[in-house]
Amino acid sequence: MRVSNTTSALPQYLTVSEQQKLPTARKTWWQRQDYLEKTLVDIHQVIVKNLYQTDVRVRSSFLQSLEPRVKVLSALFLLVMSALTRDLVSLAVFQGVLLLVALLSGLRLKSYLGRVWLPALGFAGVAVLPAIFSWITPGDVCFFIYHDFSLQVGSFMLPRELAITQQGLTVAAFVFLRAITSLGLVVLLMATTRWSMVTKALGKLGMPAILVMVLDMTYRYLFLFLLLLGDYILGRKSRVVGGERYRSELSWIGAALAGFLRLIVEYSREISAAMVARGYTGESYNELSQPFSVREACFFSVVVILGIVLWGGERLVRSICV
Amino acid sequence: MSEVFAFELENVSYRYREDEVSLQGINMKIRAGERVVLLGPNGGGKSTLQKIVAGLIFGEGKFLAYGKAITAQAMRDKEFAAAYRRKIGFVFQNSDVQLFCANVLDEVMFGPLAMGMPYAEAMQRAQELLNFVGISSLTERMPQHLSGGEKKKVAIAAVLAVNPDVLILDEPTNGLDPKTQRWMITTLNALHESGKTLLVATHNLALVPEIADRAIVLGENHQMIADGSPDSVLNDRRLLLEANLIDESTQSANPLTQY
Numbered sequence: 001m002r003v004s005n006t007t008s009a010l011p012q013y014l015t016v017s018e019q020q021k022l023p024t025a026r027k028t029w030w031q032r033q034d035y036l037e038k039t040l041v042d043i044h045q046v047i048v049k050n051l052y053q054t055d056v057r058v059r060s061s062f063l064q065s066l067e068p069r070v071k072v073l074s075a076l077f078l079l080v081m082s083a084l085t086r087d088l089v090s091l092a093v094f095q096g097v098l099l100l101v102a103l104l105s106g107l108r109l110k111s112y113l114g115r116v117w118l119p120a121l122g123f124a125g126v127a128v129l130p131a132i133f134s135w136i137t138p139g140d141v142c143f144f145i146y147h148d149f150s151l152q153v154g155s156f157m158l159p160r161e162l163a164i165t166q167q168g169l170t171v172a173a174f175v176f177l178r179a180i181t182s183l184g185l186v187v188l189l190m191a192t193t194r195w196s197m198v199t200k201a202l203g204k205l206g207m208p209a210i211l212v213m214v215l216d217m218t219y220r221y222l223f224l225f226l227l228l229l230g231d232y233i234l235g236r237k238s239r240v241v242g243g244e245r246y247r248s249e250l251s252w253i254g255a256a257l258a259g260f261l262r263l264i265v266e267y268s269r270e271i272s273a274a275m276v277a278r279g280y281t282g283e284s285y286n287e288l289s290q291p292f293s294v295r296e297a298c299f300f301s302v303v304v305i306l307g308i309v310l311w312g313g314e315r316l317v318r319s320i321c322v
Numbered sequence: 323m324s325e326v327f328a329f330e331l332e333n334v335s336y337r338y339r340e341d342e343v344s345l346q347g348i349n350m351k352i353r354a355g356e357r358v359v360l361l362g363p364n365g366g367g368k369s370t371l372q373k374i375v376a377g378l379i380f381g382e383g384k385f386l387a388y389g390k391a392i393t394a395q396a397m398r399d400k401e402f403a404a405a406y407r408r409k410i411g412f413v414f415q416n417s418d419v420q421l422f423c424a425n426v427l428d429e430v431m432f433g434p435l436a437m438g439m440p441y442a443e444a445m446q447r448a449q450e451l452l453n454f455v456g457i458s459s460l461t462e463r464m465p466q467h468l469s470g471g472e473k474k475k476v477a478i479a480a481v482l483a484v485n486p487d488v489l490i491l492d493e494p495t496n497g498l499d500p501k502t503q504r505w506m507i508t509t510l511n512a513l514h515e516s517g518k519t520l521l522v523a524t525h526n527l528a529l530v531p532e533i534a535d536r537a538i539v540l541g542e543n544h545q546m547i548a549d550g551s552p553d554s555v556l557n558d559r560r561l562l563l564e565a566n567l568i569d570e571s572t573q574s575a576n577p578l579t580q581y
Contacts, residue, residue, distance in 0.1 A: 009512060
């Protein structure tokens with residue numbers, strides 16, 4: 001079965017095995033951030049996190065056992081109510097309810113807080129920070145940063161005082177609490193429901209079928225392309241046979257983006273052809289059709305009551321007190 | 323055969339996440355100049371093992387290549403990493419992920435230019451290689467406009483352009499037509515005869531006696547379950563069934579006699 005000797009066909013340089021010795025690796029304590037290496041690690045982490053999240057989504061805990069439509073409706077309803085409420089205390093108390101539901105659904109406290117509070121602090125928190133100061137929101141002073149101080153540089157004059165105001169704090173607290181409420185609701189929905197079920201529920205609730213299909217496919221192929229990108233970077237890494245400058249790495253990243261985009265277009269064509277070959281005509285089939293159970297009806301009733309309390313909590317408490 | 327060990331693995335394991343083992347307790351030594359084939363079921367860890375050997379990912383345990391420890395720390399030394407990549411050529415299963423230049427000629431010249439070869443010499447080497455793999459008329463073609471077999475040939479030419487001592491190939495004959503498969507087998511044997519070490523992962527049992535002196539089998543438990551001559555492995559029906567390389571309906575122990 002052995003094939004005849006064809007060494008003569010090889011280019012001359014390939015017939016000589018170089019067998020160069022490997023140098024001794026030097027220990028490098030400081031290392032410039034390798035962008036591609038970091039991307040590889042990030043891709044790996046996204047996939048590992050997704051595997052963990054999938055495990056959580058298929059558990060039979062509190063929210064996981066509910067019908068997706070009920071969860072989507074409940075989340076949408078509570079999102080609207082939390083946006084309409086004018087009661088800070090209700091919003092704050094509602095965080096406790098969300099946290100309790102998260103724990104009952106088997107979510108890790110650290111993971112929940114990391115996905116809700118950190119982005120809220122980083123985005124809403126930073127954006128709303130200037131609003132607490134008297135320059136932006138004048139009002140009753142809670143704390144003076146400075147007062148009776150004047151500084152003029154050219155035509156610019158610093159106001160005589162800077163303070164944190166009660167009205168500013170209230171505005172900031174509203175924005176921040178609304179942000180964590182919205183994020184919390186979405187995180188709870190996404191962490192306890194498979195993506196395909198969320199999109200199907202959205203389809204049942206009136207989202208156009210084509211949009212549902214696009215959302216489904218985006219999620220599916222996002223991971224395929226992430227894996228492909230990981231291999232693409234590994235493929236290049238395996239061929240870096242010379243000392244490489246940072247600039248050359250950066251220029252490769254630019255070129256690789258174009259190359260990778262081309263690859264995705266090519267795959268997209270194949271995917272589209274495969275869909276057509278399997279009889280896809282633009283119609284989508286939605287499998288969520290069973291009626292709500294008593295348990296789900298009860299859950300939604302509680303959500304409605306909770307939403308009303310959230311929206312009119314202040315007025316409700318006042319009327320009870322009166 | 324050379325007395326030098328190209329690779330020595332001691333108790334090497336790899337897990338993509340804490341509770342998911344991809345490779346467990348691998349112990350093996352490969353001599354320089356050996357032709358080794360890796361067999362195993364889908365998800366058995368063949369590609370992972372190849373990536374560890376190529377220094378692309380790092381597992382637990384001890385891994386030496388030509389007597390040097392290959393660790394994440396060692397590969398952070400750019401000079402060492404470049405020397406290692408030059409010594410070890412890796413041909414991926416999916417050629418698309420390996421071809422990242424604008425055209426075929428750039429692709430083949432990438433390696434020689436990266437290792438500092440003068441442009442004219444790199445060009446000559448690239449042309450020789452493209453002649454050798456039989457795609458010299460495609461030099462200006464973009465990789466996405468090539469057929470599967472042509473892409474595989476470009477990927478091999480690109481790797482051979484730096485004249486590595488070791489060639490690692492992941493499913494090299496997958497999706498190739500019979501003529502290109504035959505070309506691949508002939509080429510691999512020619513490279514082996516010129517002193518290259520080969521480490522080939524495949525499902526194609528018919529390929530084993532043609533390209534290997536030694537077969538290593540990974541089981542569904544991600545452990546090494548056999549290491550022997552191609553004949554001894556292919557004649558062990560129980561082993562092939564255990565490794566999910568044949569099914570119960572396969573009559574003969576040696577699947578080659580099926581054809």
